[in-house]
Amino acid sequence: MNAYEMDPTELENEPDLDAVFGEFPNLQTPNLYLRELTEDDAADLLAVFADEEVTRFYDLYAYASEDEALELIDFFTESFEVERSIRWGIARRADDRIIGTCGYVWLRRFRGEIGYELHRALWRQGIMKEALAAIIQFGFELLRLNRIEALVMVENTASAALLRSLGFQEEGVLREHDYFKGQFHDMRCFALLQRDWQARQAQT
Numbered sequence: 001m002n003a004y005e006m007d008p009t010e011l012e013n014e015p016d017l018d019a020v021f022g023e024f025p026n027l028q029t030p031n032l033y034l035r036e037l038t039e040d041d042a043a044d045l046l047a048v049f050a051d052e053e054v055t056r057f058y059d060l061y062a063y064a065s066e067d068e069a070l071e072l073i074d075f076f077t078e079s080f081e082v083e084r085s086i087r088w089g090i091a092r093r094a095d096d097r098i099i100g101t102c103g104y105v106w107l108r109r110f111r112g113e114i115g116y117e118l119h120r121a122l123w124r125q126g127i128m129k130e131a132l133a134a135i136i137q138f139g140f141e142l143l144r145l146n147r148i149e150a151l152v153m154v155e156n157t158a159s160a161a162l163l164r165s166l167g168f169q170e171e172g173v174l175r176e177h178d179y180f181k182g183q184f185h186d187m188r189c190f191a192l193l194q195r196d197w198q199a200r201q202a203q204t
Contacts, residue, residue, distance in 0.1 A: 013110075013144055014144065015142065015144040017083060019142075020142055020143060021080065021081075021083045024036035024080065025086070025138065025142070026088075027088065027134050027135070027138060028093070029130050029131065029133070029134050030130070031092065031093055031127070031130060032090055032091065032092060032093060032127070032130060032131055032134075033090075033091040033092075033093055033096060034088035034089070034090060034091075034102070034131060034134055034135065035089055035091060036077075036080075036088075036089065037073045037076055037077070037087070037088075037089040037098065037101070038073070039070060039073060041069075041073065041089055041098045042066045042069040042070045043066060043069070044097050044098035044099070045069040045072065045073065045089075045098055045101075046063055046065070046066050046069040047119065048099065048100055048101075048117060048118070049062065049063040049068070049069060049072070049117075050062055050063050050064070051119070051120050053120050054117055054118075054119070054120055055117075057152070057153045057156040057159065058117065059178065059180035059181070060180070061181070076101075076103075083107075084106065084107065085103065085104050085105055085106055085107060086103045086104045086107070086135075087101055087102070087103035087104075087105075087115075088101060088102055088103050088131075088135065089101055090102060090118065090127070090128075090131050099118060099119045099122055099127070100116065100117050100118035100119055100122075100127075100131075101116065101117060102114065102115070102116035102117075102128070102131050102132060102135055103115065103116075103135060104135070104139065104143075107143065107145075110144065110145055110146040110147065111145060111146065111147045111148075111149070112139055112143065112145050112148055112149070113148070113149045113150065113151065114132065114136075114139075114148060114149070114150050115150070116128055116131070116132060123158070124158075128162060129162060129165060129166065132162070132166055136148060136166065136192065136197065140194045140197055140198075145194065146194050147191055147193055147194070148168075148192045149189065149190065149191045150163055150168060150189075150190045150191075151174070151177065151178070151187040151188070151189055151190075152187065152188045152190060153185055153186075153187060153188070154173065154185075154186045154187070154188055160190070163190045164190075166192065167192050167196055167200050168190040168191060168192045169190065169191060169192070169196075170188055170189070170190050171189045171190065171191055173186050173187070173188055173189070174186065174187045174188075174189055
C-alpha cells in the first residue's frame with residue numbers, strides 16, 4: 001500500500017455519500033417530521049426568524065420579509081446539493097407546519113457541526129431535544145461521524161443546557177472565534193463523540 005492508498009479498514013468506516021445525498025433524508029420522530037424545506041414553507045420560516053429573541057444568539061439579524069426566508073431555503077437547498085451541509089425543517093406531525101430548523105452546518109471527514117433554532121412560543125417543551133437526538137443518530141450511523149460539535153455563545157445558557165442533556169461535553173471557550181453583528185464573540189465549544197453516544201444508548 002503506497003502513501004496515496006486508503007487502508008481497507010478505513011474504507012469500511014466511510015459513509016455512502018451517494019445514499020446520504022442521493023435524495024433528501026427526511027426523518028420521523030414520535031412527534032416531529034424532519035424534512036426538506038420548500039418555498040411553501042417561507043411564511044412559517046419567516047415567523048421563526050422574524051423574532052429578535054430567536055436571532056439574539058445567531059449570526060444574522062431578525063428577518064423582515066418573506067424574500068429573506070426564501071433566500072435561506074435556497075441556501076439550504078444548494079448546500080445539500082453540493083454535499084456541504086444538511087438542514088432539516090422541523091415540523092410537527094400534527095399539521096406539518098415548520099416551527100424551526102436543525103442540521104449540520106458543515107461536514108468534514110468523520111466530523112460535523114450542528115446548528116438549530118425554534119419558534120419562541122415552543123421553547124422548553126422538549127421539541128428541540130427530540131429533533132437533535134434524531135439528527136445525532138443520523139450523523140453517527142449514516143454519516144459515520146466520530147465527533148459532532150456545537151458552538152454556542154457564552155451568554156446562551158439555554159442552548160448549553162440542551163447540549164449537556166444530550167451528552168455533549170463542554171471543551172472550553174474559543175476566544176473571539178466568530179465575528180457577526182459588528183463584533184467578535186467568544187464561543188463555547190461542545191462536542192459529543194460516537195463512543196460516548198453509543199455508551200449512552202446502551203444505558204437506555
